[in-house]
Amino acid sequence: MLESLYIPFAALLFPGGLFALALGLTLKGFDRRLAARLQARVGPPLAQPIYDLVKLARKRTMVPDIANEPVFLGAPLVGAVSMALAAALVPIPGFYTPDPVLGDLLVLLYLLTVPAIVLMIAGSASGSPFGAIGFSREMAMMLAYEGPLVLVVAAVAMRTGMGMGGWISFSLTDIIAYQQTHGAFLLDPVMWPALLAFLAFYPANLGIIPFDIPEAETEVLEGPLLEYSGPALGLFKIMSALKAVVVLGLGVALFYPIAPEGAAGLLVQVAKMVLLMLIGVTVVRVSYGRMRIDQAFRFFLKWPLALSVISLAFVALV
């Protein structure tokens, strides 16, 4: 009985679903606040993302005449649910280890591609030309950043697997356990190229400057999101808040999962996520302007790809 309740609990309440949503919205609040401070503004209150969601829930959803209605309204739901599930797969070192029944690192990687695919589907289902442009840009970005991401994860998995006497280990539990006994990969020079490549992946996956090209507000009017309003738009906001929790949690698990046991582990995890959000996302987005799609594509196929290949070679040879 308890076993069968575990999966819905993990996906809906903790650590996926509600908990991840609250955490993600708080992270977004910190991000907007710090961005405003860095631009010498006062900035919105910390709870602003929550206010935005409440507001969107009270607005009307409009569906364009030429849109494919079931797909148009179903896409944000699929995105939000997939991210709630993915959040249940991210371990909190010292506090929560996902049950192997749910899946592991590889399932997480697959789930991480869903938001981009959902945005593409949403953009093309809306029937708007800006949505179509957003579609093609989203696809180009995905092709550019997925490769380095997989190589970075492979480097981490190989380092763990070889350290444990095998070859490669795609188990987050192993990766965390290995680092807790042998020291974090953050302090391991062999892994530094992979770390840099992973930091470049953040803004691209979370859709922020300099890589928010598919949703560029000033060029394609938020691309795939252009035609969305009210609760449907709110679901996309929920999806992106959950996605922030998932990728930040993944970064913590891959590179610095050192944490005390018990409730302190949860606090340390939240602190690490806030720090990573501020360094990896906020400072980056206020420091740079938006790239063009060809520049971003070339950037990803040059630096993060090269760095992750170098890291993989280091791991294999050292």
Added chain:
Amino acid sequence: MTTLIQTLSNRVRNMASRSPWIYRINAGSCNGCDVECATTALIPRYDVERLGCQYCGSPRHADIVLITGPLTARVKDAVMRVYAEVPEPKVTVAVGVCPISGGIFRDGYAVHAPIDQHLPVDVNVPGCPPRPQAIIEGIAQAIAIWRERL
């Protein structure tokens, strides 16, 4: 019980009214008011984001519509169509003297001012162009009206 529901719905309305997203429509303005709206009202010194405001690129995300310009014949259809795309509940703010009376273009053959003959205007912010403080004041009044409609 009814008082509980009332306080709750009041709470929700209070929270919702702290997130007004702004959309600008240029109805044939000379760009003077747009410069005041876009740059002056949004530079660090005035920062409307502390009220929860956000400029959005799509009319479908908007709550508060800022309209500038005297509604020229050329853009009238487009303005009406874009205005209809903004989902309810919404509030309209007419920025500058042109939407109120037509301003210096008052008797022009290509001008359909005053704009409130064509769409419901809730707040007027006169001036040619209005000062940023006046625009912020107008937005604050619009938020108060919008709160009642939520």
